[in-house]
Amino acid sequence: MKSLLSATALAVMVLVAAGPSLAETADPLPSWNDGKTKKAIESFVSKVTDKDSPDYVPPADRIAVFDNDGNLWAEKPVYFQLLFAIDRVKALAPEHPEWNDQEPFKSAIAGDLEGVAKSGTAGLAKIVAASHAGMSTSEFAAISKEWLDTAKHPQTGRKYTEMVYRPMLELLDYLRDNDFKTYIVSGGGIEMLRTFSEPVYGIPPSQVVGSSIKTEYEVVDGKPQLTRLPEINFIDDKAGKPIGINQHIGKRPIFASGNSDGDFEMLEWTTAGDGPRFGLLLHHTDADREYAYDRDSHVGRLDKALDQATDRGWTVIDMRSDWKEVFVDVE
C-alpha cells in the first residue's frame, strides 16, 4: 500500500505546501531594527533568489561565509579559545610542578592575562602546545566540549555558547531558508569550532574552516588515531581566509560577514567576484549591552576595513542602533 496516499498524508502535504506563504509574512530577522542595514540584507537575498532578476544566483553558488570571534559570538576580554587554553593549563598544572617557575605558565596558572600577553607569540605558542597538542583528535574534542559545557565567561557569568549573537543566528537561518550554504571561516581552531558549530549555529563540521595544528596518523594498541602535534598547520586569518576558503569550499562566496581587519581579505575576495556580492561588517558600538571597540582594540581590531567599507560598498552593522537584542536567551 506504499504507493497509495492516505487522507492524513495528503493533509500533511497540503500543510507543508501552504508553509512558504505563511513564512513570507513573518519577519525572518525579528531582532534587527528596521533600517538601512536590515533592508540591505533583505534586498540582496531577494534579488539573488528571484529567478526573474538579472542578479539571480543558483542555489549551488549561494555560499555565505562568517567569521566567528566577535561576529557570531563575543571576543572580549580576549578570544575565548585563549581562555580555554589558560583553563587547560590550570587543569594540567598539578602534573607539571615545573610550570610554577616558568613563564608563560606561571602567569596562566595565576590567571594573569597581562602576564601571558607579555610572553608574546613565543609564549602563546607554548600555551597552545601544552593545551591543544599531545592528544588524539577525539580526546581533544571531548576536552573542548567539556569546557564549553561548564566554563563561564569571566564578566557575564554566561556559558561561552550563550555569548552568541541572536541577530546573527537569525541571519544564518534566514540565509539557509533561502538555500544559502553557510560556512564559518575563523582564525580560531577548526577542531574546537566543530565541537559546537552544529548545535549552536546549525553549521555541520564539514562547513567549518579554521586554523589548525598538524596531526599524525598512528595506530596505537591496534586502533588508528590522529594525534595532534605541537606544530602550526594553517593560520586562517587575514590573507589566509581566502586561501582557506579556496582550499575547503573551492568556490568564491557571494556573501561574507566579519567584524575586524582580520576579515578584510575575506570581504575583499568575496566582493571582488562577478555578479551580486555582499560584504557585511559588524561594528561593536554598544558598551551598555556588549562592548564598544574598534581601531585601538587588541582583539578584533577594526580600522582599515572600517575606513574602506563605504568605498567598497560593504554594509556596516551598528550594533547599538541595528540590533534590538544582542545575545541569545539563557535557558
Added chain:
Amino acid sequence: MKSLLSATALAVMVLVAAGPSLAETADPLPSWNDGKTKKAIESFVSKVTDKDSPDYVPPADRIAVFDNDGNLWAEKPVYFQLLFAIDRVKALAPEHPEWNDQEPFKSAIAGDLEGVAKSGTAGLAKIVAASHAGMSTSEFAAISKEWLDTAKHPQTGRKYTEMVYRPMLELLDYLRDNDFKTYIVSGGGIEMLRTFSEPVYGIPPSQVVGSSIKTEYEVVDGKPQLTRLPEINFIDDKAGKPIGINQHIGKRPIFASGNSDGDFEMLEWTTAGDGPRFGLLLHHTDADREYAYDRDSHVGRLDKALDQATDRGWTVIDMRSDWKEVFVDVE
C-alpha cells in the same frame, strides 16, 4: 493563491510520493553482476538506512569517500595528471628553449615517459612546478578544463573523462539516493579534480579532498587573486588520507572505496570506527576490457591491502567477474 494547491500540483505530489516504491523495484546497480560483491554493498546500504535496524545510521553520518585514480577513472599507463603535466610542458616549450637541453623537460617534450621517470622525485617536482604553478587558481582551472575537454588517452583514444567506470558512477548515485554524502579523497591535485568532479561524478567542489600546492593571496591591478606557488602544501595519500578527511570533513566516514595501498590507511581509519562500516577495494583483473595489475604495478600498487582485506572484512571487487560493463558510453 500561493497557499492553495491546484489539481496539477496534487497530481505531481502523488506521483512523487509513489516514487520510492517504483525505485525499489529497479536495479540501482545494473552494471554489476549479481554475486557476493553486489550483495554485500546492497546489504550494507539496506541496514544503515533501515530505521528498525540496530545498524541504522542517521543521514548526517552517512559519509562515503572514494579514491579517484584507478577507482573512479583509470590510471594507466600513468596517472592522468602526469600526462596533463607533460602536455603542458610541451605547450610551454616554445617559451623555454633551454628545456631542450634540460631533463626532465627534454624527455617530457619528446613524450618519453621512461625518461621522465628516470629523473625521479626531483624531476617530477620540476615538471609539476612548471605545469601547475605560476598562475592564478582561475587560470589553472581554465587550463585544466581545456585539457580535459580536448586531450585523448594514448591507448583508447577516449577523452580522459570517458575513462570513468560506469559501475562506480552507479554506486555513487545509489549511495546518494540513500542520503549518503559522497566525497572524493584523492592523491591527485584538488584543483584539477574540482574542474570535472561535479559534471562527471556529481560531486561538488566542496566535497573534493586532494593534494595541493601552496597559494598566495595577492592583489594584481586592483583585482585579488590566489596565485599558485611551486611548493607542496599537502599530499593526500597513504596516512595523509585520514588527515585530509579529518581536515575537510571533520567526521569519520562509514564507507570507503579505494584500489591501492595508497588507500590502506583510509580504509583502516574508516572501518576501525564504531558501528557498521564498509571497506571496498577494486582489484584490476581485467586485461581484456581494462588492465590487470596489482602487486608489481608502478601506479596503483595493490599488495598489503589485498593481503589484509579478508581479515579486515573489506569487500574486494574482481573487475572481470563483478562488472558487466567497465567504462561509460562515449557520446
